[in-house]
Amino acid sequence: MAEPIKGLKELPMDEPLSPGHRLCPGCGASIVVRQVLLAAPKDTIVAEATGCLEVSTALYPYSAWNRPWIHSAFENAAAVASGIDSGFKALARRGEGREHPIVVFGGDGGTYDIGIQALSGAIERGHRFLYVCYDNEAYMNTGIQRSGGTPLGAWTTTTQVGTARAGKQETKKDLVSIVVAHHVPYAATASISHWRDLMTKVRKALSMDGPTFLHVIAPCTRGWRFDSEKTIRMARLAVETRLFPLYEVEGGVYKITFPVASPKPVEEYLKLQGRFGHLFQPQNAAELEAIKKGVEENYRRLEKLSQFTSQMYAQAT
């Protein structure tokens, strides 16, 4: 079992993602990548879905990647990873090389929506890889269109705010539950504001023999409409308001890894982001209440699941 990370000194003096790439200042995705890969072994292979991260880090003839890196399409990163896993296994059997850890990066569009089939298939087949969904809650690469990961009430260019409608009318898909339904050995959420928790989860995931999953909140300065120096603050507020609880599901047992006993008001998080500005107009008060109610319900659900699954599995063993 992987050891929890204690401090910065443990991290390798290595830069998996070189500076000079073309991601926006304050981009959450690049921080996700660095934290994940600094926790992963140096021989890790990276597969990626099409998205901001891909187009900004691998612009021929340049590459920011100090890891073997492969991208081919939007919806297929998990399928590509399953091919890498199979290739390694077949070659290792011949004595031609050995297996290496595989990390997949996909955005919310590439994971919640267009890539969900490939992800489900690759997980069901039991390939060994860690899939990291960096969730910036919309199609940011094409210019802020709503995805299955866009939260209730958020403005995007395809969920505009007008007199008849104000922002996204639907709630965010529960991605981790979908993954957990495959009975993976390990799935977790993480935030770049809580890097030690994130890195410990990466090590834990990579120590498992089978598909594992990490859902990371990746604030987007352009799409969420906040100043670029506030990225980490945004991620931290998402956790501290209980809007994005940090938890893990290991062998079916839920555990909140960063319990938030006295949460900050959800408004503190929403108010800092232009995409939620309209929620503070009186005519949208009901929508704001619905968001707050959803946050509390989700946290209670996780608390109950933690209690229930730990008892259930304790009895079973």
Next chain:
Amino acid sequence: MQTQTARVAALQGDEAVAEAVRQCDVDVVAAYPITPQTIIVEKLAEFVADGKFKGEFVPVESEHSAMSACVGAAATGARVFTATSSQGLAYMHEMLYNVAGMRFPIVMAVANRALSAPLVLNADHGDMMASRDCGWIQFYAENVEEIYDRTIQLFKLSEDPRVMLPSTINFEGFILSHDKERVSLLDDEPIKRFLGRPKPKHRIDPDNPFTFGAIATPDTYYEFRMQQAEAMKNVLHVLDEVEMEFESFSGRRYGAVDAYNTDDADVVMVINGSAGGTMRAAARGLNAAGEKVGVLAIKLYRPFPAEQIVSNLAHAKTVITMDRSLSPGAPSGPISEDVKSAMQLAGLTKPVLSVVYGIGGRDLSTDDGKNIFGMAKEGSAFGASTVMYGVKV
């Protein structure tokens, strides 16, 4: 010539592909079932269960993921194979371009089947023709033994450093995929020696990290595409070498085209796929009756062997082109377009009768062949329009 024929077997086209894949030391097969290709997947799964196939068999959840898994596997330097048909080929269409662009020497068997709608299970070449420009080497087989031999040859051809392009062996669904024919199978050992192991210049290697699948700009994209076109040009002479070596232990050789009586014919019919044999039989009958007709079967469709085709049309007074695919709104079928274009570039001006046939699996008999040769005798009467042969009106 000393040749080794290990055993003679009665095999379906699909079974012959699976047997070839087993013998070619393939590392990863990622495939999804679709009629009429499914026997290939089933047979390979049987080899896996019996311990006869040593590679990884990845039973993916779709054709798109089949080709995507092939991409990942090929990037590790593994030898990779997949198979599909019709809707499956259409579903992986996007990935076909990716594979060619990333220059992975993946080999694919396509049991040709017409595209929906309406859904039909039987053959025409419309599925592959819809992916004609994807940058893959495209062969069409005429019988089961050719399917078997070509499958083996394709790994050698695709993996050649002068080529490094993916390739397909096409054969009509049911007509060839399910037809049991006599096949002289080869021993495993000479095939292993013939192919060796893949030696890609670039592969996923943590000690030497490469970036695969970068993004280009208008400044660079054109050059990437140009390199694919250049590699395609190399296919013709590399194929000669591959076939010569293959012949040395199999005694069999096919070429890019197969010419029957083209030097002495007034009418030459250009065709591909299984109907080539049928039309040759029709031509033989007509030859016996004193008619001067010949058949030119296109084995290699991409790259298009224009010179070999044109030289076989030099003697003819009339040319018939036969397309087993229908492109609504096009002047004629894709083979006809290519033949006419090659003729024009070579300064060859003669009447061309463009025929579409066999759509959605409609049969083409030797009598049909005689009818079509007969139509060509009517000279320029057929004008510019494409004949939809065998359609009910």
